[in-house]
Amino acid sequence: MALLLDEINYCPRCGAAVTLTQRFGRQRPVCPQCDWIYFADPKVAAAALIFDETGRVLLVRRANSPQRGLWTLPAGFVDAGEDPAQAVQRECLEETGLRVQITGLIDVIAGQEHPRGAHILLLYRAQIVDGKLQAQDDVDGAGFFAVDALPSLAFDTTARVLAKILPPGNSQI
Ligand SMILES: [Zn+2]
Incomplete structure (x- = not known):
């Protein structure tokens, strides 16, 4: 899971740098500006x-x-x-x-x-x-x-x- 989290550095919606934040049970990249959350979907x-x-x-x-x-x-x-x-x-x-x-x-x-x-x-x-x-x-x-x-x-x-x-x-x- 850590590998997937490392792939995302910037919010695709507003371009701000994301931060790892606890959301929905685990650390996820979250945009501090627009609150976009990166959910790593399975391939x-x-x-x-x-x-x-x-x-x-x-x-x-x-x-x-x-x-x-x-x-x-x-x-x-x-x-x-x-x-x-x-x-x-x-x-x-x-x-x-x-x-x-x-x-x-x-x-x-x-x-x-x-x-x-x-x-x-x-x-x-x-x-x-x-x-x-x-x-x-x-x-x-x-x-x-x-x-x-x-x-x-x-x-x-x-x-x-x-x-x-x-x-x-x-x-x-
Ligand atoms: Zn954003």
């Missing part, structure tokens, strides 16, 4: 777990840092005002060229894995509707992998999810 990301008919999982390779060249689930940040399920569909289309439909919410995972990562990850199960698999946008590889022969993964969360969630036919979900 929310949404990811898709998509299996093909043989039970292989769809992964994409990150083209940008952090964790460039390593593999992860199709995912992205949820925009303000955006339905997270639609964010997943948007990210899948942007990254893989595939149109998908959401078939369920698997898990809500809290905890930031790296400084630029999300604080909350919504993990959806999805199915491919149509499209041709092609890596694009901020990924430079996309493919289906057997869960016992995964490439190098970018995030521990992905490894934990894939260790826990089995492909359709073997899963309770």
Whole structure:
């Protein structure tokens, strides 16, 4: 939490220097001039777990840092005002060229894995509707992998999810 508080030095409304002040249960940057309070909101990301008919999982390779060249689930940040399920569909289309439909919410995972990562990850199960698999946008590889022969993964969360969630036919979900 301390890191988030340090990010704000000036009031975005009136430009005065903020001061750390006890408000709503914790120290928050508060503007002494106009009483604006900085509430550190969590960054929310949404990811898709998509299996093909043989039970292989769809992964994409990150083209940008952090964790460039390593593999992860199709995912992205949820925009303000955006339905997270639609964010997943948007990210899948942007990254893989595939149109998908959401078939369920698997898990809500809290905890930031790296400084630029999300604080909350919504993990959806999805199915491919149509499209041709092609890596694009901020990924430079996309493919289906057997869960016992995964490439190098970018995030521990992905490894934990894939260790826990089995492909359709073997899963309770
Ligand atoms: Zn102010």
